[in-house]
Amino acid sequence: QVQLVESGGGLVQAGGSLRLSCAASGLTFSNYAMGWFRQAPGKEREIVAAITRSGGTTYDADSVKGRFTISRDNAKNTLYLQMNSLKPEDTAVYYCAARETYQLLKVAAMYDYWGQGTQVTVSS
Secondary structure, three states, X not given: OXXXXXXXXXXXXXXXXXXXXXXXXXXXHHHEEEEEEEEOOOOOOEEEEEEOOXXXXXXXXOOOOOOEEEXXXXXXXXXXXXXXXXXXXXXXXXXXXXXXXXXXXOOHHHOOEEOXXXXXXXXX
């Protein structure tokens, strides 16, 4: 079965960096569009970034543009999110998601598979 496992979260000071990884198994990773979402306490899940199955097209939410970079390594079945210049408002549980499509997907409801999430906490 499809499994997505996030890692790399943790506690970091404002201005710091973290790199999240999402290891995928049970699927042909290169056929899947991928996305990163986050959910803070009391808030709805929101898109952070998305990437097409080839990696040729990406999307970044305005709130993270210029600070976060999504990438993927199809040979390693792994999705990444490099997060720089972190802010306290970036504190959330971060999830990766997958759907078998050539499209770039920005809406959570369009994704079929989800990881369990990894906590990112940014202190001020």
